[in-house]
Structure formats: C-alpha cells, structure tokens
Amino acid sequence: MAYPHESRASRLRWRKFAGATLGMAALAMLTSVSGFAQETTLNETGSTLLYPMFTTWVAQYTKSHPGVHVNLGATGSEAGIQQVIAGAVNIGASDAYMSDADIRQHPQIINVPLAIAAQTINYNVPGLNALHLKLDGPTLAGMYSGAVRSWDAPQIAALNPGVSLPHHAIVPIRRAEGSGDTFVFTQFLTFSTPSWESDHGYGTTISWPSVPGSTTAVGNAGMVKAIASTAYSIGYVGVSYRDSVAQAKIGTVALKNGAGEFVLPTTDSIMAGAASLGARTPSDERLTLVFAPASGSYPLVNYEYAVVSTKQHDPAMAAAIRRFLLWTIVPSEDNAAWLTAAHFIPLPPHIWELSQAQIQSIK
Known part of the structure; x- marks a missing residue:
C-alpha cells in the first residue's frame, strides 16, 4: 500500500x-x-x-x-x-x-x-476510514486516558475542520502483552504530552488508565483484527502489517510531528525521522527515533x-x-x-x- x-x-x-x-x-x-x-x-x-x-x-x-x-x-x-x-x-x-x-x-x-x-495509528470510523484523519500526541493521549471520549470532541474537530465527525464513544485498543509497539507508541505520548509523561510514562508494559469500553489485542495481527471488527476504535500497528491494514479497509492517521506537520508513514517520512536522530546513535545503539524535530519526518x-x-x-x-x-x-x-x-x-x-x-x- x-x-x-x-x-x-x-x-x-x-x-x-x-x-x-x-x-x-x-x-x-x-x-x-x-x-x-x-x-x-x-x-x-x-x-x-x-x-x-x-x-x-x-x-x-x-x-x-x-x-x-x-x-x-x-x-x-x-x-x-x-x-x-x-x-x-x-x-x-x-x-x-x-x-x-x-x-x-x-x-x-x-x-x-x-x-x-515504524508504527502506524489506525482507526475504524464508518465513512471516514479513507480520509486520513489528523491527530496529534496530546489528543491521542486524551483518547487513551479517557479525557477525550467521543469522535466529535473539540480536540479532534479542531484538527479536522470541515470533517463531519460522529458523536460516538471512542474505543481505544492497546496490546495485551508486553510489546515494543506499546514502547514506541507510549514514547510518543510521553515526548509530546507532559501530562502523559508525569502520569504514565512509557515501556513495553505500562499501567494504562482505565477507560470505559477500552479493550486489548494480542500481537499486531490481533490489533488489526480488533480495529477492523470494532467500529469507532483506534489502535497502533507495526508498519510491517500495512498490507493487512489496507485489506481490512481501516483508516491510517496523519500524525503531527515535532515540526508541527501532519504526515503519513511513507518511505520518505520514515527515512526523514531516522536521519534526523540516527546520527546520535551511540556505540551500543540504544536510541529512540521517536518524535524527531525534522520537517517531513514521521514521528513513530x-x-x-x-x-x-x-x-x-x-x-x-x-x-x-x-x-x-x-x-x-x-x-x-x-x-x-x-x-x-x-x-x-x-x-x-x-x-x-x-x-x-x-x-x-x-x-
């Protein structure tokens, strides 16, 4: 895709x-x-x-x-x-x-x-899956903390002017097992949202906020299946499952990066994110590439x-x-x-x- x-x-x-x-x-x-x-x-x-x-x-x-x-x-x-x-x-x-x-x-x-x-942010909002809805870190953090509860919430509407958003509860889906995708996703929430950093932080496993209606999935294949079968849901998926995402006909978010731009996970944007931070890689190679500040970079x-x-x-x-x-x-x-x-x-x-x-x- x-x-x-x-x-x-x-x-x-x-x-x-x-x-x-x-x-x-x-x-x-x-x-x-x-x-x-x-x-x-x-x-x-x-x-x-x-x-x-x-x-x-x-x-x-x-x-x-x-x-x-x-x-x-x-x-x-x-x-x-x-x-x-x-x-x-x-x-x-x-x-x-x-x-x-x-x-x-x-x-x-x-x-x-x-x-x-990279990781992608995917959603299933009937009628809107082809639009590439725009989201940023604080809004995603609100969706996963329960502070942003409906798809027509002011935070989402402000990022998507002109889009008719449904008044329906958001169903956040997260990984059930200790996951590197969770690590990368929660790093993004941590780096972009001070309240998430102070309350939850990041890791392969974290203490997730209790959000009514939220659910879990096992593995990336399980995440794609859960999003596809759950209307009004949102989740995070490893990029190697992009073809499965396309086959499931679920939406992919255009995510706000460190330069303030909304970008999709393309080859160019992933390369830009890696190039922006990769030069800092130490000899033991433990380095985050999340939320790069460069223009055109994808943040996950x-x-x-x-x-x-x-x-x-x-x-x-x-x-x-x-x-x-x-x-x-x-x-x-x-x-x-x-x-x-x-x-x-x-x-x-x-x-x-x-x-x-x-x-x-x-x-």
Missing part, C-alpha cells in the same frame, strides 16, 4: 543508498558469512512487528545454509528480551531497546539494530533490534549466530527488496557499521 506522495523513485533511491558499496569491510563480511554452516538450530522469539521479516530472512538463509534450522516465535518484544536474558532462546526480536537499569544488570546482552521500522520510527548475549556457552553456536545476523544486514539488492516488501528500511552505512561491530562481539 502506497500513501500519497510516496514515489517509486524515493524507494529506489533509498535501496540504492543502502545497497551502495561500504568499502572493503563490507566485502570481507560478505566473504565471512558465505561459507557452509554446520548443523545448527537457532531459537528466536519476540517482536510481532519483526516476525514477518524474520520469516522471510529464515526462508532465504536456510536455502544457502541447509545445515541451519531457525525456530521462530511471535510472543512480543518484552518476551523476546526476557527469554534471551533467561538463556531460553538465542535471539530476541524487539522493537524496544533495553533500559539502562536492565543493561547494568545484564551487561552481556547487546541490542543490535537490523532495520528501521524505531530501530528493529536483535537482542543477544555476547557470552555463548558454545563457540560453534556463537559463530552460527554471528553468521546469521551479519547476513541479515548485508547490503544487497535482495535484502533491500525483502525489507521493502515488509515496509522496512535498510540500515544506513554508519548504523550498519555499529551493528556489525556489535555482532562481532558475540563469542
């Missing part, structure tokens, strides 16, 4: 950029990951946003590495992080990075970006992380994890095409170099 002003040229331009030569280091890495892998089973679980991408990666990787088997799970980002910490899986997929406190407690765990993604952008322990019990397992993760970020036309199909964006060169360095630390 393409939104207005998302050109084919912009998608090809980013693919060419991400697939450009990164020097001898990239060539060396390509050589190092192309060898035959011994019989190995890797276990992964976590982010439902990353799950479609991991499904594609594993299908392609095992074609050229027949000795490798990868078991995938879509259990939510929080579970992915916890399962890696517990040693129950080799790779945790997460839309959220670990907190400073968690890193201090588990210094052997690294958070490695594999791609750039995030790194998609592989959460991994650098201290593996078996050197052969460590090597297998390194080979697989390095392969997922190799700049290539094939990988760029797979990422595009999932509505993800490849890592820019300076982030690719940081991720490669972190992956090489797995021993």
